Amino acid sequence: VRVLVCRCSIGYAGRLTTRLASGDRVVLFKEDGSVAVHALKGAKPINYMAGPTSVREDDDVIRIYRPASDETLTIVVEHVHHDQRHGLVDSAVLEREGQERELHEHLARAPHLIEAGLAVVERERLTDVGPVDLWCRDAAGRVTLVEVKRVRAVAAAVDQVVRYREQALRNESLGGVRALVVAPDFAPQARVMAAARDVECIVLDVPRLLAEAGPDDLTLFA
Amino acid sequence: VRVLVCRCSIGYAGRLTTRLASGDRVVLFKEDGSVAVHALKGAKPINYMAGPTSVREDDDVIRIYRPASDETLTIVVEHVHHDQRHGLVDSAVLEREGQERELHEHLARAPHLIEAGLAVVERERLTDVGPVDLWCRDAAGRVTLVEVKRVRAVAAAVDQVVRYREQALRNESLGGVRALVVAPDFAPQARVMAAARDVECIVLDVPRLLAEAGPDDLTLFA
DNA sequence: ATATACATGTCGAGG
DNA sequence: CCTCGACGTGTATAT
Numbered sequence: 016v017r018v019l020v021c022r023c024s025i026g027y028a029g030r031l032t033t034r035l036a037s038g039d040r041v042v043l044f045k046e047d048g049s050v051a052v053h054a055l056k057g058a059k060p061i062n063y064m065a066g067p068t069s070v071r072e073d074d075d076v077i078r079i080y081r082p083a084s085d086e087t088l089t090i091v092v093e094h095v096h097h098d099q100r101h102g103l104v105d106s107a108v109l110e111r112e113g114q115e116r117e118l119h120e121h122l123a124r125a126p127h128l129i130e131a132g133l134a135v136v137e138r139e140r141l142t143d144v145g146p147v148d149l150w151c152r153d154a155a156g157r158v159t160l161v162e163v164k165r166v167r168a169v170a171a172a173v174d175q176v177v178r179y180r181e182q183a184l185r186n187e188s189l190g191g192v193r194a195l196v197v198a199p200d201f202a203p204q205a206r207v208m209a210a211a212r213d214v215e216c217i218v219l220d221v222p223r224l225l226a227e228a229g230p231d232d233l234t235l236f237a
Numbered sequence: 238v239r240v241l242v243c244r245c246s247i248g249y250a251g252r253l254t255t256r257l258a259s260g261d262r263v264v265l266f267k268e269d270g271s272v273a274v275h276a277l278k279g280a281k282p283i284n285y286m287a288g289p290t291s292v293r294e295d296d297d298v299i300r301i302y303r304p305a306s307d308e309t310l311t312i313v314v315e316h317v318h319h320d321q322r323h324g325l326v327d328s329a330v331l332e333r334e335g336q337e338r339e340l341h342e343h344l345a346r347a348p349h350l351i352e353a354g355l356a357v358v359e360r361e362r363l364t365d366v367g368p369v370d371l372w373c374r375d376a377a378g379r380v381t382l383v384e385v386k387r388v389r390a391v392a393a394a395v396d397q398v399v400r401y402r403e404q405a406l407r408n409e410s411l412g413g414v415r416a417l418v419v420a421p422d423f424a425p426q427a428r429v430m431a432a433a434r435d436v437e438c439i440v441l442d443v444p445r446l447l448a449e450a451g452p453d454d455l456t457l458f459a
Numbered sequence: 460a461t462a463t464a465c466a467t468g469t470c471g472a473g474g
Numbered sequence: 475c476c477t478c479g480a481c482g483t484g485t486a487t488a489t
Contacts, residue, residue: 018319031444038326041265041323045277051280051281051282054327055327057269057288058285059468059485062331063280063281065469101242101319103262109255109284112255145478165480169463169464170463178392202463207365207366208366253482287482463489464488465485465486468483468484469483470483471479
């Protein structure tokens with residue numbers, strides 16, 4: 016990895032065109048050909064290129080080209096504060112825990128958290144318009160489709176479950192099909208949409224429940 | 238900005254939990270409190286924290302905490318290859334060309350690209366369920382709502398313009414309101430949705446048109 | 460501060 | 475290979 020700290024101007028041309036006037040930045044060149052330009056603020060690079068790329072350096076102009084997508088990043092170096100290559104080794108991979116998939120599993124084991132009498136028939140049931148998170152039957156035996164959101168639900172989440180319901184109605188010609196969105200919190204527009212489309216909003220912060228109880232104790236809640 | 242090149246192990250706990258075993262990485266600490274951890278591959282940080290944060294360093298353990306979202310990034314430093322602070326200055330802002338916003342402006346100047354006789358009444362017209370990209374009237378005088386996508390349109394884009402149409406019908410009690418999606422390309426699901434909901438799909442790659450002609454020559458196309 | 464939509468989104472799973 | 479939805483999404487903009 017090469018770490019270049021410099022004052023520079025940067026241009027990008029590819030999916031769009033960007034221009035960044037002169038200023039100090041930290042530029043990382045990695046062995047896989049990827050490049051990341053960090054400005055002084057923000058967690059994400061202000062400019063970047065995915066590898067593989069070809070890097071050409073003519074004097075004070077560094078030109079990074081990515082043939083696969085015909086993108087070019089051009090860095091005009093005006094002053095070098097620091098420039099060093101590091102021979103580094105890293106074989107570790109990032110391990111994640113606590114994704115939406117797990118959420119479904121926990122809810123599938125404790126559907127009463129959503130509603131008394133609810134029974135999960137199938138998880139991730141595939142339809143023509145996408146997978147339904149939880150395909151259920153309620154206490155009255157009605158088909159009930161549940162879309163689970165780990166974070167705040169927005170209008171799009173309501174649209175999503177409405178699509179599933181339409182498809183379910185078409186393919187199964189069932190009497191009434193209910194549509195639910197389960198989320199820790201709902202955006203105002205989502206509430207409006209849900210009311211308009213007859214979708215039920217269930218406020219339920221499963222990650223927090225899991226944190227407060229043990230992962231195996233979800234059945235304790237009601 | 239502090240640039241730390243080191244062998245380290247990293248843990249993140251917040252919206253989920255991640256763990257990264259020992260390896261060499263480049264860590265950037267910025268003045269705004271944000272932190273970016275770069276592994277040896279990939280343009281984007283493998284771990285990161287948005288600012289503002291508090292950073293505490295006890296011996297070989299660096300703990301970054303973000304109160305706003307109760308997230309913690311923990312870096313256990315095993316070996317320091319390089320560690321340096323740089324006093325940097327950068328007041329430039331990234332200028333982008335070709336964003337969706339600009340597309341609206343161009344289309345507003347050349348609405349005939351969408352359809353002959355179309356007239357733009359208002360851009361970014363606000364409704365209770367979101368802003369309508371282009372609020373227009375067609376040659377026959379009918380209200381016509383246009384949703385513009387810079388990239389391939391998916392089902393959600395169709396849902397979006399349908400929301401706007403519903404709202405328009407409710408608030409204005411207009412006769413017939415047309416709904417259009419303009420995009421360089423449409424996903425099959427989007428086509429199906431559009432047909433089912435009576436939404437028209439207009440294939441139009443405005444960025445390419447702009448690239449082929451000059452930005453001021455859009456009116457030449459028909 | 461909150462709410463909303465964009466993004467060079469990027470990434471991974473499923474058919 | 476394509477199609478799709480999730481993402482620790484992050485980030486800017488408008489209310």
